[in-house]
Amino acid sequence: ARAAGIPAGVLNLVASDGVGGDHLARHPGVDKIAFTGSTATGRAVAAAAASHLARVSLELGGKSAGIVCDDAPLDAVAAAVVAAVTLVNGQACIALSRVLVSERRHDELIDALRTAFEALVVGDPRDPATTVGPLVSQRHRDRVLGYITDAERDGGRVVTGGGPPPHTTRGWYLAPTLVTGVSPTSRIAQEEIFGPVLTVLTYRDLDDAVAIANGTPFGLSGAVFSQDLDQARQLAGRIRSGSVAINKGAAIDFALPFGGFGSSGYGREYGPEGVAEYLEHKTIFLDTP
Template sequence: MPIATVDPTTGETLRTFDELDAEGVEKRLAAAAEAFRAHRATPFAERARLLRRAADLLDADQDEIARTMTTEMGKPLKAARAEAAKCAKAMRWYADNAERLLADEHPDDADVKDSGAVRAAVRYRPLGTVLAVMPWNFPLWQVVRFAAPALMAGNTGLLKHASNVPQTALYLEELFRRAGFPEGCFQTLLVGSRAVDAILRDPRVAAATLTGSEPAGRAVAATAGDEIKKTVLELGGSDPYVVMPSADVERAADTAVTARVQNNGQSCIAAKRFIVHTDVYDAFTERFTATMAALTVGDPMDEATDVGPLATEQGRADLEELVDDAVRAGAQVRCGGRRPEGQGRGWYYEPTVLTGVTPAMRIHREEAFGPVAVVYRAADLDEALALANDTPFGLSSNLWTRDRDEVERFAAGIEAGGVFVNGMTASHPALPFGGVKRSGYGRELAGHGIKEFCNATTVWEAD
């Protein structure tokens, strides 16, 4: 795939970039290793000062970088602005909290007395240079939620971003440089996916984090395993959204629309499978379908647009295949199910609601990465849980109920990295984020995320 900015509203290539050659990659690897030796020794207060400066610069650049993101991958401009603001918030959160999160831990004397120690501690130290392989769907946020904790922990970062968001990738390198981070602390590598294996095998790279597809995660995990290097993987999701009779059905249906079409439906944590108790199924489905059908599809630069184009032509083709396969097998299209008229050459797809989906259909098990929702009927919570868990993915989940017992049963029985009750899934700097099963392993954000790329060092002392 060429490294290029391609406008998803027209299919026009706006700008292309040369891929780094071997010499260019070597220079950046050497610079990252050199920067780590100095950066790991800087005090938290200095790292925090630099990260707060980056947040201030990002706030000032919000409109400009939002337009860049929208141009490169098609998210509505208002959503791109919100993404930039969220990134600045996360930077400040880690600047404020990293020292506390990584403070030395001191076990109780009684717990370690029989080890022969008079005192013991656990200290968190950075690992080194972390390679980040990141996707295009949240081109700023996915990177910042790795970079902010990694830099605050004393690591350095190398970013291999998706090939269709090169301008956003280069902006991030320049942002950290403008903030005052030393040369080599954070660098962008304009390389294709084939270059990742060799970079990850380089001894100067200590670990890797990847957000993206299952095949990409398997490839990075295989190489890292061969090299015995730490990885964190956040892969696909097919999140369930369960609605029970005690829920506020209107609010659940309205929130469901946002949960499904956020980022034009191209989000791992977007709700994709809506599992509704039979007592409220008709009311929920009617309101949900009507609201989905009423969404405005169009130019993502227009403030009135709700859903822009998909980021790539192949992404739309993949989505169409899933919907067409379901329809051929008997699924009912409640709304959408086709390319909208009057959108020219852009990669648009109508917000779509399907019912009557069965396990024989691909969309029952495969992730629909676009504005397509599947609504299921469930007789009770046990059936809803069984449907919710009937997927190879386990990223997050949603439950709508006023019944406390149902909340506890769902939280205990769901196979997912998160449970959001009476609201939609969202990531937040103070809450750990990640999945189970084929959604990956490890955690980002919060204290869990910053410790992923630290060495928990035991310090044992005797007289």
């Protein structure tokens, strides 16, 4: 930042266990707060900022859905989806965690996804051959495993993955996991997992697909896969999320606004809209003859 010309003291990095953040959120000298993190902590930040009416923008969790139209080439879909599911080992707010496919093409897509998942290399992130590294902690991996256990208890089927790979004896690893056979209202299909876990759901028609995509409290990102770009744009417009990628699993561009709806937060980062979050409009009336 200093090399870019920002004066010393304008940007300050404070490492804290949460006390520092709480202090800043409540401090009357802070006019604007931008928070990136979990929905639960985002609510706490907003509540603390409300004590002195500081402006707040929140970039929180996600439960991104990808709608796969019947005309989409499934090999290309599988490659894009797997890359988006395993982004930062699944620990990314925009990671694709639900894929919606028609009942007609479900089995084909499952086969393509299984092949793509099982080609991934899970291991030490320092090894150039590795494509998926560990989760951040034992506690978090156990939490992710809990979602998989719940899905199986609810009648879901783990197609591949579901636990630590046999060769990983040290570290909090989880094999990229593919789950199907659950309801759109199941816990694994509703809550943010933050791990390399993909749930495949079926839809009857595209109206049903949009309803399922919009059927969670989140609305951060999403995707549509179709060779008919007009149809894809129409579907993208109906998905209630801050961004939608067409024929990509996930996308972000720092020149364009980024943010979400509902439990994914409010306000925008990046682009001119992100800069506007830090500005206050002021009107001065001139005393003229």
